[in-house]
Amino acid sequence: MINFMKLKYLYFAISLAFIVPGIISLGLYGFKSSIDFTGGSLLEIELKQTKPTPAEITQTLETQAELVSVTPAEGQRFVLKFKPLDRQQALTIKEVLTKKYGEVTEIRFETVGPTIGRELLRKTLTAIVIAAIAILIFVMKQFNQFKYGVCAVLAMFHDTIILLGAFSLLGHFYGVEVDTLFVTAVLTILSFSVHDTIVVYDRIRESLKTNHKAGFTDIVNKAVNETLARSINNSMTIIFMLLALWLLGGESIRWFVFALLIGTITGTYSSTFVAAPLLILWEDLKNRK
Amino acid sequence: MTLGKKLYSILFLTLFCAVIDMPKTVPLKLHYGFINIDTKLTRPEFSITFLGKTFSRDLEIKQGLDLKGGTQVLLSADMQNIDVADQADAIESSKEIISRRIDLYGVSEATVQSSVSDGEYRIIVELPGVSNIDQALDLIGQTAQLDFRELLPDKKATTQAMLSDFVQTELTGKNLKRSRVEFDPNNGQPTVTLEFDETGAKLFEEITARNVGYRVGIFLDQMPLMTPPNVSETIRDGKAIISGGFTTEEAKQISIQLNAGALPVPINIVKQQNIGATLGQESVQKSVRAGFIGLSMVMLFMILYYGWRGVIADVALIIYGLITLAIYKLLPVTLTLPGLAGFILSVGMAVDSNILIFERMKEEVRQGVGWQRAMELGFGRAWDAIKDANVATLITAFILFNPLNWNFLNSSGMIRGFALTLALGIIVSLFTGIVVTRTLLRAFYRPPKEIKQ
Numbered sequence: 001m002i003n004f005m006k007l008k009y010l011y012f013a014i015s016l017a018f019i020v021p022g023i024i025s026l027g028l029y030g031f032k033s034s035i036d037f038t039g040g041s042l043l044e045i046e047l048k049q050t051k052p053t054p055a056e057i058t059q060t061l062e063t064q065a066e067l068v069s070v071t072p073a074e075g076q077r078f079v080l081k082f083k084p085l086d087r088q089q090a091l092t093i094k095e096v097l098t099k100k101y102g103e104v105t106e107i108r109f110e111t112v113g114p115t116i117g118r119e120l121l122r123k124t125l126t127a128i129v130i131a132a133i134a135i136l137i138f139v140m141k142q143f144n145q146f147k148y149g150v151c152a153v154l155a156m157f158h159d160t161i162i163l164l165g166a167f168s169l170l171g172h173f174y175g176v177e178v179d180t181l182f183v184t185a186v187l188t189i190l191s192f193s194v195h196d197t198i199v200v201y202d203r204i205r206e207s208l209k210t211n212h213k214a215g216f217t218d219i220v221n222k223a224v225n226e227t228l229a230r231s232i233n234n235s236m237t238i239i240f241m242l243l244a245l246w247l248l249g250g251e252s253i254r255w256f257v258f259a260l261l262i263g264t265i266t267g268t269y270s271s272t273f274v275a276a277p278l279l280i281l282w283e284d285l286k287n288r289k
Numbered sequence: 290m291t292l293g294k295k296l297y298s299i300l301f302l303t304l305f306c307a308v309i310d311m312p313k314t315v316p317l318k319l320h321y322g323f324i325n326i327d328t329k330l331t332r333p334e335f336s337i338t339f340l341g342k343t344f345s346r347d348l349e350i351k352q353g354l355d356l357k358g359g360t361q362v363l364l365s366a367d368m369q370n371i372d373v374a375d376q377a378d379a380i381e382s383s384k385e386i387i388s389r390r391i392d393l394y395g396v397s398e399a400t401v402q403s404s405v406s407d408g409e410y411r412i413i414v415e416l417p418g419v420s421n422i423d424q425a426l427d428l429i430g431q432t433a434q435l436d437f438r439e440l441l442p443d444k445k446a447t448t449q450a451m452l453s454d455f456v457q458t459e460l461t462g463k464n465l466k467r468s469r470v471e472f473d474p475n476n477g478q479p480t481v482t483l484e485f486d487e488t489g490a491k492l493f494e495e496i497t498a499r500n501v502g503y504r505v506g507i508f509l510d511q512m513p514l515m516t517p518p519n520v521s522e523t524i525r526d527g528k529a530i531i532s533g534g535f536t537t538e539e540a541k542q543i544s545i546q547l548n549a550g551a552l553p554v555p556i557n558i559v560k561q562q563n564i565g566a567t568l569g570q571e572s573v574q575k576s577v578r579a580g581f582i583g584l585s586m587v588m589l590f591m592i593l594y595y596g597w598r599g600v601i602a603d604v605a606l607i608i609y610g611l612i613t614l615a616i617y618k619l620l621p622v623t624l625t626l627p628g629l630a631g632f633i634l635s636v637g638m639a640v641d642s643n644i645l646i647f648e649r650m651k652e653e654v655r656q657g658v659g660w661q662r663a664m665e666l667g668f669g670r671a672w673d674a675i676k677d678a679n680v681a682t683l684i685t686a687f688i689l690f691n692p693l694n695w696n697f698l699n700s701s702g703m704i705r706g707f708a709l710t711l712a713l714g715i716i717v718s719l720f721t722g723i724v725v726t727r728t729l730l731r732a733f734y735r736p737p738k739e740i741k742q
Contacts, residue, residue, distance in 0.1 A: 113560055
């Protein structure tokens, strides 16, 4: 049996090494949010005949509307972003582009009012808080102790913060946007993280029943040893699925899948190397008093 | 249940789901020597009548807007000038009218829903598979037009007047104060009452004076709201009663629509999404292909790592896929892109229960327990962890799905789609991961020699 718990401070240090840059980035840059949150319009078009540069398109549309950005997408496609447009304005823009560049195919058009975006953000935060409380209560009830609930939720926040930080950095350096799908990913990771943690805690609960003599640290260590193979194997299967989706699953879900991928990896790590050592730390602090 | 019975039940369930899952027709061709098969397998119709209620499904997978392409419009009603008491009515009638307009335009499978969020009244319109929706959108944006029409002088006497024989008067919905359903005190029949404002009362008096004994049409969006009623006398007080010929339900409908014409709620588009059909189809193809590749990798991994038990877990996984797909078709679940991702993710979780159980079995065997007992112990001991872990995931899925339509939580179709497929995935995986795998293991698995005690 490997004495994993001996190195618990190393694990906390590793976690901090991932959490701190993310938090700094969140504070400095925040997120690059999509129109889902900020409000605005998005028009994705395909130009059949010519391929102008984004700068040329910007110039063409300068007088037409408040253009926020032009991003080239795969092939002859462009994603144009505006301050909120109505349908009529969007049609005018298409006409202007057709005159200049020939046939224009509309791939998608989305427009979101600014209030809707704020509402989505608020509702998402509410959902996270409610989910956290519900899980805290559930874990406390199943494990009959306050500390299991608290540590499971802490591990869950650990994963969430790493994920949020990663996307803040990705947004700043690669222009990756945070949208409704990302919100779904965050919420999924909440549940996955707890799912994994509970499996480890279940082992501790079971060992405590049969092993009255062993110390708490030994029991936690035993549980971690016993569940590690399962944890890794299970994550491998999910990672296989996600990797396939990430590499082959098309543009629209790429970052969604990537978010799930980060979450799966941190979720697996945190159940063994955060949630379990936190229990020991809790016990240590309690005994010191 | 005996092992045999369980095995047959699982087999039956699998076949049942497989039939539901298959495409409408499958061509079957086989040429081998003198055997010549050239036929088509056709999926049977699904329709059950139980206690007088018919349950039928066309058994096609319903695709959401993001997969099929189409338009979603979120409208917000400006209730500034409308009494709080009338707001719910106003939104209902607006919804009614928008549906009618879309029906006129002939969009199939369009859905129109109303919702209240933070005291804001909204209408969500989904128009699937329509590429040119500009005209429909124009229609949606207008407020309802209610007007009163009289017959052309030379057509007044005819009993079979055409729509075009009615001409507009100056009286329109903006002169209507309100409409109510009341019951005739003499015979208890439902009636629809109209109350006009001052100008309206004057106009109405003129119109009725001109048309005593003839019919006056009430038109909503250029279409007659009901059979034009006969004017029995000149009405001076601006209050009209339309009686006879309708049920309470119909009277309510008419009254709602009259009120809508009378209460023009300004409606604004707050969100609009058009998704081209090609983008959706690309996503589906890519995701499905990715799903297959991912799934094969998972199955291969299970076989490499767990040997024959892995094969059994894979069979259970295939059964899992068949059952889930059948449920999607039966409920039906509208599959969106996040929904598809939720399904693929739940495949990963489905294998988890098997991994937990197999790891547990290995441990028991290592501790010197016989394989048969180890198998049963493995299932029993892993159950606590599987149960608690999955309940926690179900809790999150529940909050995401927001089944009680709580105001402070999201009710967007996309997140709901994801939550629904995830929750279904978990429930089905608990069944296949435990019941199916256990039955198959008991029936078919014999351990390799070296493990046997």
